[in-house]
Amino acid sequence: MKPSVFPALDLPNGTRRSGREAEGRVINSVVDAVNAFRLKAGDRLIERELSEATGAGRMAIRNALVRLAGMGLVELSQNRGALIIQPDADEAGQMFEARRAVEEMALRKLAATIDEAGLGELRDIVEAEDRAYEKGRVEDAYRLSRSFHLAMSRLAGNAPLTRFLEDLMNCQPLLSPERVGGTSKFHGTPTHFATIEALERGDGERAARLNSGLLCELETTMMQESARKAEEVARPAGKEKSSRNRRTGSSAQKARRGLQSPD
Amino acid sequence: MKPSVFPALDLPNGTRRSGREAEGRVINSVVDAVNAFRLKAGDRLIERELSEATGAGRMAIRNALVRLAGMGLVELSQNRGALIIQPDADEAGQMFEARRAVEEMALRKLAATIDEAGLGELRDIVEAEDRAYEKGRVEDAYRLSRSFHLAMSRLAGNAPLTRFLEDLMNCQPLLSPERVGGTSKFHGTPTHFATIEALERGDGERAARLNSGLLCELETTMMQESARKAEEVARPAGKEKSSRNRRTGSSAQKARRGLQSPD
DNA sequence: CGAAAGCAAATTGTTGACAATCTCGCGGAT
């Protein structure tokens, strides 16, 4: 029995195989698997596997894949199915830049409009994030950091920008070969606390600057991580013409199932 | 014979009924119809009609509708098909705000990176826009203005932000009951020229300020237009509890075919 | 031994028929 990238997800007896509900289940499965690093850039999404994992019918799965493509998380190619996108360094930089633009706007607006309830919500998230870091629960910390940035955008009250930010954040795990932000190297909570303080004082400029600085740090860290990994890979087998060649490569695509098996 | 919302679009003999190509044809038809004000907020998109208009098979049409929903242009509801979205005043404001955020970022970046070729491209577009205005070709002027804003974003070199801006601009015709920007009331080319000059001098701040100011003016004009229209409609029949009620209304949905027929 | 051709399995794309649901006009009752 082969292990699946997706969690067991035993279906409650009455769960429908199709419909809008099933479509959402598929989308969540993929997004969660990407966020948990069970799916990596370039991995193939095979309809049968998704069907077995989520219990959804083919129609629901195909719709989900089209929507995931619209979210920019997967790439559809004719007769060859769906791949998780493989952003190169340039595309990754653009995504960070877009995140900065969206969050800057949100923070400037938020400083002028946030109320005590909103501040409380943000504080609760960052405190939970801090506790998760201290206890070494990187998975939770990662999720809470994500919640924090998303909550800032949501509280700013711009739905289209928030949806866009959500899409960008779903791509984030694909920008670097391994998780960054849960390790000792990178710890965002101090800046998160400072950002909340700035918002409290109504200083939107400072909040925006703090946040953009954090995102720049994160970007730098992830790029270094990528470069290090790329060098490691290039050392033993230095014959590849370009890192982009994996896209047409054959057996490399097979490296799925959560653990990479480089040949 | 009933008139269609969609242009004739005689299919070349070898045109396929399905596949990626047909999907794109359907998407373009809908986007074009919205931009040309042949489709209005709340209109239903019926699979059979789309099929007849574009020559696409049902599969291609359903995929296209899912993608259009992802673009935020249509709303899908179970067993009831696809409707063009009906943004209320608040949602419309958010879309303008999002546009300002994206274009501000693009212009600040562009001022530092644009070259003579880019400036030439922008100048060509605005000059054509100006000529179109003078000759009263509002359709062309509208399209060229759109091209101008999109070109600025594209030249700034951020693909995700440009795609997002494209989606936002596709929704723009739905934010006001009738075309704004081709009438004598609103003329954007002087500001467009000034923005190019600012970019030429490397003054990104001024370019961003000019553009945001233009967008604010446009927003104000469109909101006034909306308010005026709403008042007109409310005068004869003042019993509606909320403008949002049309969403569940029955016969009002039937008001399609380019000309509205209020009962 | 390496490379090209070919074959079989796996995967995706498409179609048509059928089922489920919604819409809207019609008729009857209050």
Place this chain on the structure above:
DNA sequence: ATCCGCGAGATTGTCAACAATTTGCTTTCG
């Protein structure tokens, strides 16, 4: 006269079978 139920038609949702394409392996030839 108005409201409620109802049923035919229209529209969307689902499925299973089939077609087309790709993929990876094997075979064969140089």
